[in-house]
Amino acid sequence: ELKVEQNPLFLSMQEGKNYTIYCNYSTTSDRLYWYRQDPGKSLESLFVLLSNGAVKQEGRLMASLDTKARLSTLHITAAVHDLSATYFCAVGRETSGSRLTFGEGTQLTVNP
Amino acid sequence: NAGVTQTPKFQVLKTGQSMTLQCAQDMNHEYMSWYRQDPGMGLRLIHYSVGAGITDQGEVPNGYNVSRSTTEDFPLRLLSAAPSQTSVYFCASSYPPGRNTEAFFGQGTRLTVV
Numbered sequence: 315e316l317k318v319e320q321n322p323l324f325l326s327m328q329e330g331k332n333y334t335i336y337c338n339y340s341t342t343s344d345r346l347y348w349y350r351q352d353p354g355k356s357l358e359s360l361f362v363l364l365s366n367g368a369v370k371q372e373g374r375l376m377a378s379l380d381t382k383a384r385l386s387t388l389h390i391t392a393a394v395h396d397l398s399a400t401y402f403c404a405v406g407r408e409t410s411g412s413r414l415t416f417g418e419g420t421q422l423t424v425n426p
Numbered sequence: 427n428a429g430v431t432q433t434p435k436f437q438v439l440k441t442g443q444s445m446t447l448q449c450a451q452d453m454n455h456e457y458m459s460w461y462r463q464d465p466g467m468g469l470r471l472i473h474y475s476v477g478a479g480i481t482d483q484g485e486v487p488n489g490y491n492v493s494r495s496t497t498e499d500f501p502l503r504l505l506s507a508a509p510s511q512t513s514v515y516f517c518a519s520s521y522p523p524g525r526n527t528e529a530f531f532g533q534g535t536r537l538t539v540v
Contacts, residue, residue: 347528347529356516356533356534359529402469411456411459411476411520411521411529412457412458412459412518412519412520412529413459413471413474413484414471414529415471417468418467418468419466
């Protein structure tokens with residue numbers, strides 16, 4: 315059974331600081347997704363990571379994937395209040411389509 | 427291009443009532459899925475479909491039925507609602523294998539069972 319674990323589950327940080335969210339998964343997978351969710355809203359796709367060593371960056375967020383360690387990280391650089399949201403990682407396979415296994419989510423609060 | 431559309435957005439049911447949550451997509455995606463989201467538990471897969479006429483169970487299927495008569499629609503039926511089914515429900519769709527299988531999510535249906 316595939317398990318996906320995120321840590322931390324809650325993160326409160328000050329604007330301008332850096333931090334990393336970790337996502338560990340238990341079995342082999344060929345793709346990892348990061349999503350953002352604002353309160354009461356749907357999931358917004360941030361990154362899709364398809365291969366070992368993949369690194370993607372968008373603004374203050376950077377995601378990486380280490381398939382050998384079964385670990386993905388989401389790094390936040392110089393946080394701003396607008397990044398406050400819940401971040402989910404999800405693991406899937408090319409053959410599984412929209413059938414994903416999600417982590418519990420990391421609730422990020424960026425304080426001014 | 428509407429993407430993935432879910433209706434209704436909000437619903438209150440009494441215990442024992444039945445209802446259908448609707449999900450439609452206009453991207454010609456073959457793969458569709460239903461998830462429920464509960465506080466502190468992330469999203470859990472209820473049922474999924476890899477094409478018209480083909481469905482299968484996910485992680486938490488009990489109390490829910492699905493069917494897939496067309497590529498576009500994937501309704502989720504609650505036959506006899508229970509308070510434990512109070513949750514936010516998301517429908518997702520994606521392309522088949524060999525193409526970009528990024529999942530696209532609907533806006534969600536917030537269901538309360540009293």
